[in-house]
Amino acid sequence: MGRIARIATPQMINALTTDLYQLTMAAGYWRAGLTEPATFELFVRRMPQRRAFLVAAGLENGLAYLEALRFTDEERGWLRQLPQFAHVPSAFFDEYLRSFSFTGSVSALPEGTPFFPGEPILRVTAPLPEAQLVETALLATVAFATNVASKAARVVRAAAGRPVIEFGARRAHGVGAALAAARAAFIGGCDGTSLVDAGRRYGIPTSGTMAHSWVQTFADEIDAFREFSQSFPDSAAYLLDTYDTLAATDKLIASGLKPAMVRLDSGEVISLSREVRARLDSAGLTATRIFATGDLDEYRIATIVAAQAPIDGFGVGTALSTVNDAPALSAVYKLVEVHRHGASTGVIKQSPGKHTWPCPKQVWRIVENGRATRDVIAGIGEPAPSGGVALLHTVMERGRTIAPSPSATVSRDESRRALALLPERLRALDAAADFPVSITESLEQARLTASRYDQT
Amino acid sequence: MGRIARIATPQMINALTTDLYQLTMAAGYWRAGLTEPATFELFVRRMPQRRAFLVAAGLENGLAYLEALRFTDEERGWLRQLPQFAHVPSAFFDEYLRSFSFTGSVSALPEGTPFFPGEPILRVTAPLPEAQLVETALLATVAFATNVASKAARVVRAAAGRPVIEFGARRAHGVGAALAAARAAFIGGCDGTSLVDAGRRYGIPTSGTMAHSWVQTFADEIDAFREFSQSFPDSAAYLLDTYDTLAATDKLIASGLKPAMVRLDSGEVISLSREVRARLDSAGLTATRIFATGDLDEYRIATIVAAQAPIDGFGVGTALSTVNDAPALSAVYKLVEVHRHGASTGVIKQSPGKHTWPCPKQVWRIVENGRATRDVIAGIGEPAPSGGVALLHTVMERGRTIAPSPSATVSRDESRRALALLPERLRALDAAADFPVSITESLEQARLTASRYDQT
Numbered sequence A, B: 001m002g003r004i005a006r007i008a009t010p011q012m013i014n015a016l017t018t019d020l021y022q023l024t025m026a027a028g029y030w031r032a033g034l035t036e037p038a039t040f041e042l043f044v045r046r047m048p049q050r051r052a053f054l055v056a057a058g059l060e061n062g063l064a065y066l067e068a069l070r071f072t073d074e075e076r077g078w079l080r081q082l083p084q085f086a087h088v089p090s091a092f093f094d095e096y097l098r099s100f101s102f103t104g105s106v107s108a109l110p111e112g113t114p115f116f117p118g119e120p121i122l123r124v125t126a127p128l129p130e131a132q133l134v135e136t137a138l139l140a141t142v143a144f145a146t147n148v149a150s151k152a153a154r155v156v157r158a159a160a161g162r163p164v165i166e167f168g169a170r171r172a173h174g175v176g177a178a179l180a181a182a183r184a185a186f187i188g189g190c191d192g193t194s195l196v197d198a199g200r201r202y203g204i205p206t207s208g209t210m211a212h213s214w215v216q217t218f219a220d221e222i223d224a225f226r227e228f229s230q231s232f233p234d235s236a237a238y239l240l241d242t243y244d245t246l247a248a249t250d251k252l253i254a255s256g257l258k259p260a261m262v263r264l265d266s267g268e269v270i271s272l273s274r275e276v277r278a279r280l281d282s283a284g285l286t287a288t289r290i291f292a293t294g295d296l297d298e299y300r301i302a303t304i305v306a307a308q309a310p311i312d313g314f315g316v317g318t319a320l321s322t323v324n325d326a327p328a329l330s331a332v333y334k335l336v337e338v339h340r341h342g343a344s345t346g347v348i349k350q351s352p353g354k355h356t357w358p359c360p361k362q363v364w365r366i367v368e369n370g371r372a373t374r375d376v377i378a379g380i381g382e383p384a385p386s387g388g389v390a391l392l393h394t395v396m397e398r399g400r401t402i403a404p405s406p407s408a409t410v411s412r413d414e415s416r417r418a419l420a421l422l423p424e425r426l427r428a429l430d431a432a433a434d435f436p437v438s439i440t441e442s443l444e445q446a447r448l449t450a451s452r453y454d455q456t
Helices: A020-032 A059-068 A073-080 A090-096 A128-133 A135-159 A175-187 A196-202 A212-217 A221-231 A245-255 A269-282 A298-306 A408-421 A441-455 B020-031 B059-068 B073-080 B090-096 B128-133 B135-159 B175-187 B196-202 B212-217 B221-231 B245-255 B269-282 B298-306 B408-421 B441-455
Strands: A037-044 A105-108 A122-127 A164-166 A237-239 A261-264 A289-292 A313-316 A331-340 A343-346 A361-368 A371-379 A388-390 A393-397 A437-439 B037-044 B105-108 B122-127 B164-166 B237-239 B261-264 B289-292 B313-316 B331-340 B343-346 B361-368 B371-379 B388-390 B393-397 B437-439
Touching: A020 A090, A020 A128, A020 B196, A020 B212, A020 B221, A037 A128, A037 A135, A059 A105, A059 A135, A059 A393, A073 A090, A073 B196, A122 A128, A122 A135, A128 A135, A135 A164, A135 A175, A135 A298, A135 A313, A135 A331, A135 A408, A135 B175, A164 A175, A175 A196, A175 A408, A175 B135, A175 B175, A196 B020, A196 B073, A212 A221, A212 A237, A212 B020, A212 B331, A221 A245, A221 B020, A245 A261, A245 A269, A261 A269, A269 A289, A269 A298, A298 A313, A331 B212, A343 A441, A371 A441, B020 B090, B020 B128, B037 B128, B037 B135, B059 B105, B059 B135, B059 B393, B073 B090, B122 B128, B122 B135, B128 B135, B135 B164, B135 B175, B135 B298, B135 B313, B135 B331, B135 B408, B164 B175, B175 B196, B175 B408, B212 B221, B212 B237, B221 B245, B245 B261, B245 B269, B261 B269, B269 B289, B269 B298, B298 B313, B343 B441, B371 B441
Parallel strands: A164 A313, A237 A261, A261 A289, A289 A313, A371 A437, B164 B313, B237 B261, B261 B289, B289 B313, B371 B437
Antiparallel strands: A037 A122, A037 A331, A105 A122, A105 A393, A331 A343, A361 A371, A361 A388, B037 B122, B037 B331, B105 B122, B105 B393, B331 B343, B361 B371, B361 B388
């Protein structure tokens, strides 16, 4: 599968996929001659409730956006007629935006990397107007995928080795979100998706066989099951709850079919699964697996697993595709360094509850005896701490990606390996534990300097 | 602005933007000769918490998807190699899917229409495999936009006449969600959006001037403000909270600028707005408006309005673009009628907590003395109840839209008019009231018949 097929570069993302203030500021920077490089960092302010780690995702689509970024004549024409731009010189549209592209460099956590609030997951250094303009689309792309991958890691953990399939396309925030969620959930550890296009684009295994409508179409469930088996003798998962789960189980057994799988989508799945299992076993259908779906999340799955219900796999929808307990990450993209008078200067923001740290940063994960013990956030020029593994890697230079992004499958494997290095207590569902993240003395000093600088 | 520019038909939506089971069922229906028309209805099962009404949206994009639906050779080739399809005859791919398009009819609530759980907002009648295949994309498209429009109506209500601008692109679930949210929020009553592309595609007014990064770029805030005024003398909204809101207010006043607007993005906005207002007024800047942003939703806005804080407009992000208190509607798309042996038969589902009603339906809103008093859900063949206005309109026949969709502006106006007909108590933020929705005797009977039919 080629790179083109894997990357979603929808028509709907374009140079106007940004907040208006990015364009007014770009015009202002351009007019003021502020086109020297600046550095922004994308990070998450606070951990969502009950989480103890996050998993980075969305980088591939973010980079594809940066590489393709251009203004069409139509877009420039539309912009310049906005009343807000009445006093902006024509050259901004006719010259600057006409030849505009993203020419900067990007460092990022590889997709699948576990990380913590305050740690940059993406660092952009580019001429100030370029670095500014891309904020909106980068945040929307990276934060959503990261949120889904982080949720998926929890759901997969709860399932304790049973397969988890992402089934959430219909509840996603539109079809673009559905596609991004399927990919991110897979990177976060899911085993497949129901979304066919995610299978085609990203090589994710696809699952699904029948809905209630199939069963309703036939006057009797047994006819529905038999007819389905004609086309899908090996892969059918017979849906049992359209009318009465146990009656459907008996009909399926009576049909003489040898179902690979049955699916429970409603009712008390713990008790139902036991009864269905017992009836299947009595009929000699010991190889038939039971798959559960319907408003599942990590907590519900943990309950089912703890009850030792005979359920062999889970389909999870809304909880994955909308991250319904924390649908927005507090992800921000903040200016940390500008050039003033030819010299780089770390900058900060002091708004209540929204402080930032100055200067471009690296995140070091300290690995001791095969275990990750703490992270250190340092300035990019600082030496590596002992045992430190650098988490941010350069992925784009002068506006071009410097290597193909790994496939979703590779990112998923890397994620599993990196998660296994974290302390076990961090991966509990109601994580009380915090992973230690410290900031170097040098960055603390830079913050004080930046602070004093502004107060003058 | 032409139709093409208004409608988002991203490359990323295609015939594979569906759950795999829609395609396995389509193959099964085709093989079983079940290609006669069937009817599905899209409705919301339950009201999200604290809501008392919903506002329909997303129809335009849903119809665009249906009209464009085709399988490319590549898509068919990819599908047929899936192991699940090993026993499906080649003719399904080579003949049926090759010539596949959506040939059915659609009736729907116009975008902006207020409605209630259980009422169909979209009714699709098409050959069974076609009607089945489109479920996933229709749900994702219509349910998300409906959820945002419904939330927007609440936020706008809370603002009590002050402008509300949708600022949520960066927190949306990807850029497609950002675009759909901007449009739906506008239909639900917002006055504008920060998302430039939504302005261009849908004619929505766009807003936004400066972020903290603009201020941070300059060594002194006063330089930042003065420089910005060069390019945006009339439209600038000066952001005051980068370091210290009141100090910034004093600097802005000292600058001699005549700001049209200032923006508060953090801190205690009620008390801050009073102090900023007092200082502006003392300096003679009585025409300068105060705009508030930062984690606002309908509850926070209601508190600000109740406190009579001198805030003249609101920017609302996450609450609108992710509907963060109810990020997924319980929207479903259910089979209500099939043809069996040449005759139409109403069908139902009896899964616990997920019952459905059979037969194609119309929703009638009873309007008496200029007030909507109740809704009646009836079979499509039943006579209009007295004072009843039919809410579902035919929008597509034989796979073609029968009239251009109204613009977002027209839908917004219609929505405001329709909302004004609802009882006042229904529009309170913590709505305890229920709007009365009844089901006709005839549908009750059809349900009993459908039920008995299946039990045989």
